[in-house]
Amino acid sequence: MSARPMLEIAGLHVEFGGLHALNKLDFTVEEGEIVAVIGPNGAGKTTFFNVISGMVEPTGGTLAFEGQSLLGLDPNKITARGIARTFQNVRLFNNMTVLENVMVSQHCRTRQRVFDALLQTRRFRTEEALVRDRGKEVLGFFGTRLTGYRFDQPASVLSYANRRRLEIARAMATDPKLILLDEPVAGMNPVESAELTQLIGKLRDEMGYTIVLIEHDMSVVRNISDRVVVLDHGEAIARGTYAEVSANPQVIEAYLGQTTDRN
Amino acid sequence: MNMIEALTAARPGSGKTRAAAPARRRLLDQDWRRLACAGAVLAVGQVFIALTGMPVTFDRRLLIDPILSLGYLALLWLPPVVGNWVGREQVLEGMAAYAKGGRDVVAGAMAGLLGNLGLTLLVLGITHFDVRDPLVHWSPQLLGILEFDQSVWLGALVWPAIGAATGALGGAMHWMGDKTARTMVLALSTVFAAAVLESVIVDLSQGFHIEAVSDWLYGPQRGLTLAATAVIVAVAVAASAGFSWARAASGRTAPQASAQPDAAGAGSLPAQTAWRRIPARKLLGWAFAPAAIIVLPLFLGRLTNELLANVGLFILLALGLNIIVGLAGILDLGYVAFFAVGGYSVAVLTSPGSPRFDPEIPWFGALFAAMLLAGLAGLLIGAPVIRMRGDYLAVVTLGFGEIIRILLLSDWLSGTFNGAQGITNIPGVEVFGLATVRGFEPRSVLYLVLFFCAIAIYVSWRLENSRIGRAWMAVREDESVAEAMGVDTVSAKIMAFVTGAVLGSFSGAILSAKVGSVFPHSFAIIVSIVILVVVIFGGMGNIAGVVAGAVVLIGVLGGPNQPGLLQEFAEYKILIYGALLVWMMLQRPEGLIPSARRARELQANDVNQDAWLRAQPAGRATDDAGGTSDRGRP
DSSP: OOSSOSEEEEEEEEEETTEEEEEEEEEEEOTTOEEEEEOSTTSSHHHHHHHHTTSSOOSEEEEEETTEEOTTOOHHHHHHHTEEEOOSSOOOOTTSBHHHHHHHTTGGGOOOOHHHHHHTOHHHHHHHHHHHHHHHHHHHTTTTTTSGGGGGSBGGGSOHHHHHHHHHHHHHHTOOSEEEEESTTTTOOHHHHHHHHHHHHHHHHTTOOEEEEEOSOHHHHHHHOSEEEEEETTEEEEEEOHHHHHHOHHHHHHHHOOOTTOO | OHHHHHHHHHSOSSGGGGGSOOOBOOTTOOOHHHHHHHHHHHHHHHHHHHHHTHHHHHTTSEEETTTEEHHHHHHHSHHHHHHHHHTOOOOOTTSOOOBOSHHHHHHHHHHHHHHHHHHHHHHHHHHHOOOTTTOTTOSHHHHHHHTTTSOHHHHHHHHHHHHHHHHHHHHHHHHSHHHHHHHHHHHHHHHHHHHHTHHHHHHHHHHTTOHHHHHHHBOTTSSBOHHHHHHHHHHHHHHHHHHHHHHHHHHHHHHHHHHSOOTTGGGOOHHHHHHHHHHHHHHHHHHHHHHHHHHHHHHSOHHHHHHHHHHHHHHHHHHHHIIIIIISOOOOSOTHHHHHHHHHHHHHHHOTTSSSOOSOOOHHHHHHHHHHHHHHHHHHHHHHHTTOOHHHHHHHHHHHHHHHHHHHHOSTTHHHHOGGGOBOOOOOEEETTTEEEOTTOHHHHHHHHHHHHHHHHHHHHHHHTSHHHHHHHHHHHOHHHHHHTTOOHHHHHHHHHHHHHHHHHHHHHHHHHHHSOBOGGGGOHHHHHHHHHHHHHHOTTOHHHHHHHHIIIIIIIOOSSSOOSOGGGGGGHHHHHHHHHHHHHHHOTTOSSOOHHHHHHHHHHHHHHHHHHHHSOHHHHHHSOOHHHHHSOO
16 A cells, blocks of 8 residues: 555646646546546547646646656656556557567667667677567567567558557557556457457556556446546546446536436 | 440450450550640650750760760650550459550550650751750750751651651560560660660770770770670570570479478478578678679779779768668758768868868878767757757758858858868878878779778668667657657657768768868758768668669769769759659659568568468467458457
8 A cells, every 4th residue: 555646646737729628637546556537529538648648748737656746757758757658549650560669669678878789799689689578578468469470560561459459569568557548449349349458457467557548438448447537628527436437417418418408 | 435345345244255365456446645645745755855955965975886876865765665655554453454466556656756746846946946045955956966967857757757666666565575575675775784884894894804895895986886786685685585494494393392292291381491592592692792892893993993982982971861861760951061071070180281280180080080070060960950840850951051061161260171262182091001092093992982881881780770770760650659658769869860970971081081172062952962862762761772772873873073874964963863763752662672671571471471370279370360350250
């Protein structure tokens, strides 16, 4: 039982030219949790992720990871602190191979210098071997789908579902404590999405990652999340377990619109 | 209507007759619009070529002694190309293609005839009007060439006839079948190469002491003799026949080889035996190529050595720019700045003619200083532009390239750089008392250049497959994602600038010692552009491609201030560069040699996939065969 939550967000505020993308948002994540962030389109979910990963500068509020503020840090420094993410619209390094994709994301965990590469020092060779092995290990998490002959294929030839898996593998390779998954099962068929849901559970149970995910697929949210936070117009309108949240009239209203017989 | 008729003719009713010979069209069953379009394009092209002055300028240069000059060739090559294009058809899958035949010949002939009517109009135009004021080459000399020094009417009538004949030849290439067409193209291009590369072949034959060969090949006023042309054609035809025979023979033996039983089970895939054979051949190549490169300059004459040294200088520059543009994806239009820093550092430090820095230091010391200064310049130029992206970055680098040149030219710094007079009297390179490299000994320069090229290739190769190389590629692919994945993009980009700058400074340092003088105008913006074209033309991000691009463009056409093999084209170098670049972007945007690694991966995918599938335990292989199959599972 750590005294403070792993991720601690208070009064977070993001404004894009008068538009409040996020409004006084309070949010905490305890270590080992799976938290789902849901909400209708345009609720500010992805902006929320962008703020945590440092790609968007907040206009107000505090943001602390393991007790240290993340404000003003470059995205790569935040990744080095232990927060990794995937993207809603899959953004792989398409012309690099599958293995290179997971090797490059270990950048902030490796130390070799240019002269090590030029002189092929022992440090360079051992580190390259380590990076390669770690990459293969991470890819192996998804069974044989991303292994074998796939190591040397460019990421662009992968199928859609495999590209999503590779994105997760790439995030895992940064050696994070907290993974932000932005719609991990979007566009997958029910079988694939059930399988990936199981894997996300394994990410927490076996790998020990803490997970925050944005998801529209309610069966996924129901199956794996410990807690659910509902965003609408940049504000958290409900939080609690899936059962609590799904019975909340405000949530139903946000998704379906105001009912006519309400006064 | 034609289309439907043809389709029904091609597949009359039942599926049984699908294997029957494809339909043949009547001679005049033409796509008239396409013909007219091709004719118009050809006409414009021919008139353009004529008015650029190529026919007049090149007429002095004989290719085949009495009959063909380069000037006439400039007007002869386009009609067959267009004639061939007219007959080219896209065959859609599932649609029956037409049989190639006389119709294509007629189409080619008509396109050629139509197009060369443009030259007829030009002949008549030159005789009746004078617009020489804007069009410099609207001249009696051009008229003389166009009318074959005979009469106007002969010229006006003969050109369409020539167009029809050569266009028909181009169209007939569809008809004569691949093998014959290939043989013809091979023969023609061999003759062309032998004729155009005359100076190099003479130079080479002197180097190898076989002057008899070149004396026999070429006539007294340059140009191949007729007999030599005939022999070259015969040799090319024989070689082509021999090659296809050899291929057919190996094709016959291949099935026998694979017919051997798969004794070792899944392990002895034909693909694997093929892979196993490659390393031996590669090893031989690895051993042979460096040896050849080291020994060859001893046999080459002055001219070829000089040419290769120039190529080497541009290989160095292109490899440096390749790190910035090809790997890190930063479009740097001011790369010449680093070339200039290298050149001027060495000039100021080694030349007694430089106004400042009297204690002159040896070249290698100066090189070290040049590297440091270029790295510093990379840092200074890189730091402010690093936060920019795309077009903005390109424009700013363009500005920095010019700033350096203008600083060198300025009165303010003329106390150090001597302004427009430049710095002369730069001594050669003393290689540790063993040898001296001087500009008037191209062979020694070539060895120096080769040494640094080897360093540059090694550096590019090692860095590409390292942490920083992967970071560069990630930045190229998607900068914001790279940053989110923990790559320090700022330092990666600055590192790319610094590395590229140091490689470019090598080239500048050698140039100073080679030429013996440096001037601000040697580092004009066109140098940046040419280096960029070399990188794009060769294949961005690929070492072999960049080297090939430099050899082809700089070696054959020449650099911005350096002559190439085809000295005749010197005036038109930039025009040809532009045309080549446009053609390349349309037809082969990945470059001459696309990144070999990926090309191999793409080709090998199927083979590897099969091999991998067989190696899997049966259950897993069918379950998880890959992305495409798991999407379809129920």
